[in-house]
Amino acid sequence: MKKTDAKRLSLKQVRVIDAVARSRGFAEAAAMLNSSQPVVSRTIAAAEKLFGRPIFQRGWSGTEPTAWGEAVIERCANALKLIARAETDLAATGPHPDLAVVLRWHHLDAVAAVTSCGGTTGAAGFLAVSQPAISKSLAAISACTPHPLFLRKREGLEATPHARRLAALRDELRQALGTAGEITRSPAGRLGGRLAVGMLPFSGQALVARTFGGLTGQAPDLRLMAVPGSYHMLAEALRRGEIDCMIGILRRPPPFPDLQERFLYHETYTLVARHDHPCHRRHLTMASLKNEQWIVAPHGTPIRAFFESLFANEGAAPPAQTCEILSFGNAEQVIMNSQAIGLLAYGERQLLDLHPELKKLDIDLPGARVDVGLTVRTQAGETNVLQVFEKTLQDFLK
Structure with missing residues (x-):
């Protein structure tokens, strides 16, 4: 398991980019996300600062993606499909979780690290964060899943199938979204925009x-x-x-x-x-x-x-x-x-x-x-x- 690259879209940014792309407007995206237009604007601005280039432009029919932004939007849409698929898998044995709204990288990092290390102490050391931070992340994500993520054993914490599914989701999302450097360095493909x-x-x-x-x-x-x-x-x-x-x-x-x-x-x-x-x-x-x-x-x-x-x-x-x-x-x-x-x-x-x-x-x-x-x-x-x-x-x- 690799540590999360800081130069990566946050999962909140993924949701906001997808909402703006689908609604063709910041105000419309804010209504879709039950948020405010300033929050949406700041989130998009932060994502564009991360890449060093615009994702959206003003268009005749509203806010439209730039030619380069199309690739980012496609990655975000694919990421949300992966989250939806994980929600379906987790709902097979309980209530349907609403992961897309609350999910953050630090949640998935904590689950994957504990799954790999077998405990919060080892996970904290691997991620270079405090043990309380690991416990807080686990508590937040556990509140959104229908079953426990870990079982306490004498030798530490044993990951349940739900935890392993979330750890797998982390890897899938990392692959789908890539890092900012990978996206900006990717060669231009077919003409788009x-x-x-x-x-x-x-x-x-x-x-x-x-x-x-x-x-x-x-x-x-x-x-x-x-x-x-x-x-x-x-x-x-x-x-x-x-x-x-x-x-x-x-x-x-x-x-x-x-x-x-x-x-x-x-x-x-x-x-x-x-x-x-x-x-x-x-x-x-x-x-x-x-x-x-x-x-x-x-x-x-x-x-x-x-x-x-x-x-x-x-x-x-x-x-x-x-x-x-x-x-x-x-x-x-x-x-x-x-x-x-x-x-x-x-x-x-x-x-x-x-x-x-x-x-x-x-x-x-x-x-x-x-x-x-x-x-x-x-x-x-x-x-x-x-x-x-x-x-x-x-x-x-x-």
Whole structure:
């Protein structure tokens, strides 16, 4: 039996890390554990200090694990399964013990040491603690088990099957959790963690879908999140670290100094309608389309500003009644199932593969070519996950 390494997660930290991971929030974890949010925060901070790196990060859906934190969380979940299995074994001959709530390393150390040494004096010497400390630990853990852990014999204390099961649990937990040094030194395995991509209205959404499809096979441990929204909503989420990047029409320059833009490819604003729409059978001007039904992006987007400029350039007021949609795919579906005309943004490949139910309107749109790319945090640093995502995007664009 080896002494417990001080640089090891406490069993309390194991429970708290698991609760935060499952509930996606510190307040929610506190409620789950019948504790307080400050206690949960301090416990996580102490665990992160132990490792010298963060386990959790702020995310779009709440508190999320970092790419490295995923490995810690998996170890904690496995440790709690081992404790639950031991509880089941101990309950075979009595009431079900609730070990997970009260169990500490010093409890298991004391049981294992007494089991090995045959008495509290030898155990105290082995663990370099006082004999009363050993007795106190044994009393605390004995109160949670259905049967005595030791029988007093002339030659000392004899371990019962319950004590031997707890001693075995100690070894299992040491193996499952490892030490802080072992975890931080472990080589990086498959790409894991979170990739949260903000998707601006219309532009780049099909590319994100194809890229995510490729990443599901390339990085099966990577949690993928596509978050649609307006520019300012997603930009604020990006600045807070809740998402990792956003894709869409670039602002040139971004309105926030802590954001930077990376060009990917060009798209072209294009008017589309059903293939059998009456507009395809007549000469078109923007003024002549004023009274049509329209599918457009919301106010405040570049494509909406371009839409309104098309009418203004011909001295016509833009239509007051429009259908605003954030999703490119949904917009195409509505156009195919209505008499509406849509102003969407397409790349060259998308136009070549335009759905047969859709047809491009024969009308010239000056200044319709726009830059599409990624927006990232300037000071965030280039994570491995973001590097892989950007490379996969580029591969699909070749």
